[in-house]
Amino acid sequence: MNALVRRSAALCALGALTTVLVGCSGDARPVPAERPPAASRSAPPTLAPGPQGLTPVFENGPRTHGRTVALTFDADMTAGQGPRAAAGERFDNPALVATLRRLKVPATFFMTGRWADEYPSQAADIGRDPLFEVANHSYxxxxxxxxxxxxPTVPPARMRADMERAFAAFRTAGVERSVPYFRFPGGCYDQRALRALAPGGVTAVQWDVVGGDAFATDPAAVARQVLDGVRPGSVVVLHCTRSAAPATERALRTIVPELRKRGYRFVRVSEQIGSAGARR
Incomplete structure (x- = not known):
């Protein structure tokens, strides 16, 4: 794993210790919707395979194609966390989704299949909104x-099946259309993992800005970390879980208007991949 992945994966990996980050959800002034072009909604672009046919990896968009930024939200829930959800722990965050809608911010949700199983109506609701896109974060x-x-680890022989099980869970939940992007749990991957997923035709999506919202309770600190890190073409990793990322929704109320003030336009990951010269 390269240095960027090691440095940034720590945020997602915190979910391995106690809870995995999941789920997703205001402010006031009307703003124009920032929706991707219709072509990108109908045919999500992907990157060409990497060396030796490995799954390609995308970390950020072009730095010279305007001031765009993609906010991504990991909807993490492990296969074994059902009892905690049954006991009342909330791995969703409808308020965060509502805030994105109110501020008209396009976003990409990297959803685990287990999360879609737990919250099928919310998964379907996110998936049918043209403001958003649903991508794969494993089952x-x-x-x-x-x-x-x-x-815990997925055996190499089961990696592709775990990814495909997530896509199947999205369909069962009623997600009308997901995009062919995959985010590795914890941000951790190697050549063996890239080789295992290659037949699935996905593009692996990492990030270049860590939001720092895992278990954070200070929304101002989360906002500051994002604002300090964003550059043109950035992909920001955040989370949308009430239990494990409780400050994220409030942080968005600062992040969104401030980045717009700086001249940034919010896009979904698919638009950035398309701008990077991807194929359709």
């Missing part, structure tokens, strides 16, 4: 490498 949220911050 189980188990690691695809052997050393990923304490996460």
């Amino acid at each position: 189980s949220h188990y690691a695809f490498t052997g050393d990923c911050y304490g996460l």
